Amino acid sequence: NAGVTQTPKFRILKIGQSMTLQCTQDMNHNYMYWYRQDPGMGLKLIYYSVGAGITDKGEVPNGYNVSRSTTEDFPLRLELAAPSQTSVYFCATATGGYGYTFGSGTRLTVV
Amino acid sequence: DQQVKQNSPSLSVQEGRISILNCDYTNSMFDYFLWYKKYPAEGPTFLISISSIKDKNEDGRFTVFLNKSAKHLSLHIVPSQPGDSAVYFCAASVGTASKLTFGTGTRLQVTL
Numbered sequence: 001n002a003g004v005t006q007t008p009k010f011r012i013l014k015i016g017q018s019m020t021l022q023c024t025q026d027m028n029h030n031y032m033y034w035y036r037q038d039p040g041m042g043l044k045l046i047y048y049s050v051g052a053g054i055t056d057k058g059e060v061p062n063g064y065n066v067s068r069s070t071t072e073d074f075p076l077r078l079e080l081a082a083p084s085q086t087s088v089y090f091c092a093t094a095t096g097g098y099g100y101t102f103g104s105g106t107r108l109t110v111v
Numbered sequence: 112d113q114q115v116k117q118n119s120p121s122l123s124v125q126e127g128r129i130s131i132l133n134c135d136y137t138n139s140m141f142d143y144f145l146w147y148k149k150y151p152a153e154g155p156t157f158l159i160s161i162s163s164i165k166d167k168n169e170d171g172r173f174t175v176f177l178n179k180s181a182k183h184l185s186l187h188i189v190p191s192q193p194g195d196s197a198v199y200f201c202a203a204s205v206g207t208a209s210k211l212t213f214g215t216g217t218r219l220q221v222t223l
Contacts, residue, residue: 004154033210042115042200042213043155058210090154099145100211102154 002026006091006103013081013110021076021106023091029101031094032074034058034066036087037105043090049074081110114138115203117214124221130188132217134201137182141203145211146175146186149198158199159186162207191221 007022025032030051035043035058045058049068063085065077078085088107092100116135124130132146142163147155161168161175161184168175174187188195201214 035213040120040215042113042117042215045210045212048210092154099147099157099160100155102156104152104154 004091004093004101004103006089006106008106009104010107011109013078013108015081015083015110017081018077018079019081019108021078021089021091021108023074023076023103024072025074025091025093025101026072027093027095027101028071029093029095030071032068033092033094033100034064034074034076035090035092036060037090038087046076046089078108083110086110112137113215114141115201115212115214117199117201117217119217120215121218121220124191124219126193126221126223127190130186130191130195130219130221132186132188132199132201132219134184134186134214135182136184136203138203138205138212139182140205141212143204143207143209144175144177144184145202145204146173147200147202147213148195149200149216155200188219191219193221193223195219196221 005024033048034046044060047066049055091103094100145160146158148158149155177184198216200216202211
């Protein structure tokens with residue numbers, strides 16, 4: 001049982017490049033979330049989804065886009081990478097009431 | 112505006128002793144609180160939760176206390192073990208099926 005799978009685990013991007021962080025879950029959870037964690041900071045919510053076809057902005061959505069065409073997948077898109085987007089990105093799922101299940105994270109460096 | 116605050120960035124405790132991690136919140140609408148544990152290079156894992164209708168919840172060595180009037184919760188780990196060394200995040204939400212707001216984390220080191 002894989003749970004929440006994030007790819008890639010590490011990535012270095014140049015300023016202005018774009019990339020997609022992948023998140024796939026096999027738990028049939030409706031709720032999915034993208035968070036970023038900066039050093040010494042808590043997790044900040046970027047985007048979330050309460051089901052396929054429904055997405056909404058979190059606390060820090062600027063510079064990112066998401067889509068949710070299936071229950072299983074919730075990719076996060078960076079269109080024009082900036083150094084401020086250097087962070088560790090976590091995808092999480094929830095079924096409501098029992099806390100989140102997190103993926104192992106993607107460490108992104110923008111140079 | 113940090114709605115969930117963990118004012119101690121780090122804590123060191125001897126093995127076998129009690130570890131007490133603290134968390135304060137400012138949003139009075141929060142009614143569900145959780146603690147997560149995070150090891151390096153891994154995602155956070157759920158540890159224990161408490162709803163605002165309770166003031167205490169226990170799970171083995173872990174107990175969470177909630178003081179609603181003070182907007183304060185704490186996590187007690189007794190006895191502390193070396194494997195408990197990790198970063199602990201406090202989180203809160205409005206309702207159980209809602210997005211979580213996280214604190215900045217407390218790094219716990221349990222020494223021999």
